[in-house]
Amino acid sequence: MKRKVLVFVFLVFGVLSFGNGKGISSNENQRIENLSSLAKIWGFLKYYHPNVARGNFNWDEQLIMMIPKVEGAKNREDLSKIYLDWITSLGVVKECRSCQNISGKSYFDKNFDLSWMDNLAVFTPELSRKLRYIEENRAQSNSFYVTKSPRENVEVRNESKYKDFEYPEKNYRLLSLFKYWNTIEYFFPYKYLTDQKWSTVLEEMIPRFEKVNNATEYQLVLLETVIKIDDTHASLYTNKNFEFFGKKYIPAFSNVIENKVVIVGIYNDSLARINDIRKGDIIEEIDGVNALEIMADRKKYVNGSNSNTKAKNYNYQLFNGSTDSVKVKIRRDNDFVLKTVKRYKGSDLKSNLSRTKEKFNLDANNIGYINLANIEANDQEEIMDKLKSTKALIIDLRNYPPLMPYRIARRLSFESKEYVKCLAPDLKYPGRFFWKKSLVIEPLKKSYYRGKVVLLVNEETQSRAEFVTMLLQAGDNVTTIGSQTAAADGDVSRFEFSGFVTAISGLGVFYPDGTETQRKGVKIDIEVRPTVKGIQEGKDEVLEKAKEYLVTEKS
Template sequence: MNKIKWVLVFCICSFLGFSQNNSDNKPIENLSSLAKVWGFLKYYHPNVAKGDFNWDEQLIQMIPKVEKAKNKEELSAIYLEWITNLGLVKECKSCSGISKKEYFDKNFDLSWINNSAAFTTELSHKLKFIEANRFQGENYYVTKTSGGNIKVRNEIIYGDFEYPDQNHRLLSLFRYWNTIEYFFPYKYLTDQNWDSVLIEMISKYRYANDALEYQLLMQETVVKLDDTHASFFSDKNFDFFGRKYIPAFINVIENKAVVVGFYNDSLAKLNDIKKGDIIEEVNGKNALEIMLERKKFVNGSNNNTKAKNYDYLMFNGSTDSVKVKIRRDNLVFVKNIKRYSGIDFQPKILINKEKFNIDENNIGYINLDNLEMKDQDIIMQKVNKTKGLIIDLRNYPDFKAYLIARRLIKEDKEYARLIEPDLTYPGRFNFKKTKILDPIKKEYYAGKVVVLVNEQTQSMAEYSTMFLQAGDNVVTIGSQTAGADGDISRIEFLTFKSAISGLGVFYPDGTPTQRVGVKVDILVRPTIKGIQEGRDEVLEKAKEYLAK
């Protein structure tokens, strides 16, 4: 009998615990639905989308009502009354022609409208009616740039909101979440489903204890986009990670944290830091473990790109030095390395500071990072008779090298296909006209061409790689690129600035570039041994390929 009693007690407690968890989750579920309904009305309801309401204030007023709703009937009644007070929605005769358009719809998802567990049938029908008769004018809150990516506008600007009250913290999250929901071209590629990000972050934003925790949460939210362009700017976060740096930067090579370059040569020498040094511990903690712990704060489309972005999370601090355990050749030693403020640093040294050269084997080399737009014609004339040409894009040039790329083809070539947000149907994306490169036939370069890429090849550099790859005799050598193509769109939380990739970029055959990077024909990564010896192994491979 005692065993039976204990089983009954356990079952009752388990049931009560389950009920309690459901009760605790209900406000979060309600707030999640509010975020979606509020964002949907913001971009779809004709009277809201044209700016007739203080939409931030409307959300603040709705939060306490929605939190208290006990079931879907109460919740739906709140939303129905709200929608009624927004005014009449007229029939949209032009909205019915969508079947004739070719959409990119991998990001589009309004299925939540029909969630019978959350909404009554009446509310679902009302929301579907608004979708079918959505706003078709110039949206008050968002427009497009000349390039086609979005430009957020007319949002209320708040004053000192380092740590706003709970409701305004939720407003900050809901603003950002909905901008991504409807206008981020790569939402479908994130590791974590964007709906689950909302659920996770609502609890965290509600109960953030102070300004630092709140601002770190915003950075964590941005990182969940898995987009190298996705950035977040906060003084608190800089203070948390520290504003003083060691004079060297690292990358993950052969699964080890390795010094690959210097911010300042003389300061690195003063601290006895050498290229190829393996960083095993920082302040007594394993370097790779530090990376794993802080991964949620490091932006990047792929692990190859994240690896170079751990710099400031590993070595930054507010003290004047940091204790580092280093492995160099067969020696292992612990030493204190001085930290310096950013103003003491020069820019990262370039792999090669020359604009171009021609070696003894008649192979040309062009470093696009060192060129200006006006240099292209002159340099291409000088390398025109070489038997092979190397174009280095392990950098970020200030221009698009069209004048070089046009000399690598004999006839028109497609090189990219882009998508842009459709503001008449938020969440959907339109295909832009396929990008075509036309030749400069009289100055055709007949030799073989190698394009060099790595994790530093990002955005415009990746786009430049794509049209160089359209060349007749082009091979790409190197490693995975940053995987962040397309123009940047600037968006905000409340007062805090951020950025995202604003356009979707694909190869003409539909192959994506986001997260995966551009196509690489021959994979070559630097080795620890090569770094220690001061060799450029990627460039060596390119010359070896052309020599054959």
């Protein structure tokens, strides 16, 4: 009998506490749903209502004023009346004849969705009609809050500057969330590609932002929100480093190779020797915890458009700290070694990464090699003239080129070719993106390079490097060898919200055939990844594969 009573009590308690699957009461669900609707309406009015978009109101303070009103609404009628009264207070929205004329623009609408306005479970028909009216008669003058760069990616402006906001009070924390959410909602060209549907982020994160207890927890939840857009350009720059991660480094860096955390590079040779840490060392444990388990636990804090890029970016989450040293268990030559590795300030490391300063060379097989990281604009003709009679060219893009090598690219094609097309935000219809005119490379026929060309890429190939890869891939005899790139293509848009700075890929970048580069990276013809054995032996396996391919490939 007691067993039955206990089971009954547990079931009743489960229904009361966990019946909605989240352990939240119906009243709390209603409150969070109300706040989520406020975030959406506040952002919509910010960019669409002509009087608000002109900057006629302190829009942050308007949100702070609305939060307690909205939290207290018990049903859709109460909630809708609050919003209708608010909209009325903002002034008359005049009819906009030009708003109906959107012909001439080729829209890409995978990001665009205002269907939440028509949710009659949340809003009354009257409010839905009012919101749709504002959409149809939206602001057409220059927005107070957003503009475009010369490249047409969005620039956020005139946001209130907040000092000492490492841990503001609850409603201002919600302001940060709502401001960031709406910036992504309307101006991130790759919103439709995020793993988590962006519309679900608000209801998940509102209670998280409310419940944080200190500055570190708050900044971590900010970081977690930024990471959700799955963009390698997306990171969070705060006024102080996270205490959670620390700001001291070991004198080496890692990557994930063959599902192992492996030291792949040295920041400082002498400090690495002092600590006896070497390239090819496999890191089994860090402070007694399995390295792969640490990665899994901290995944939500690591930026990257794909797992290949995240693997590189885990380095800081694994080894950083505030203490002067860290204990690591290393596997080396099939032996396990437990050692204490010192941590250093970044300034003390005085990085001497062994990156060659060589611009180009020629090997015994008459194959030329160009390192794009080291060339300057005026080097291009000289290098191509010296290598014009080679059997083939290898162009290394496992770096960040300082320029767009148009003078090289023009020699690789015999005819004009499109190499990329881009999406730009329509600031007169926020949330919509339009196709810009495709970019074309014009050939330099008199200097046409007739040999084969191989491009080398990996996770270091990011942003401009990916754009350069697409430019060079338009050549006639080009093969791309390597592994998945960072998949963050498009000019960076940086913006500040509530005292913190972050960034997004501000333009959408696609191949001429419409193939996406975001999340995927550039197209690769032959996939080659480094191996643990190759790293331990000091080999560049990607370069070796390229040379092997060119030597054995028939003309």
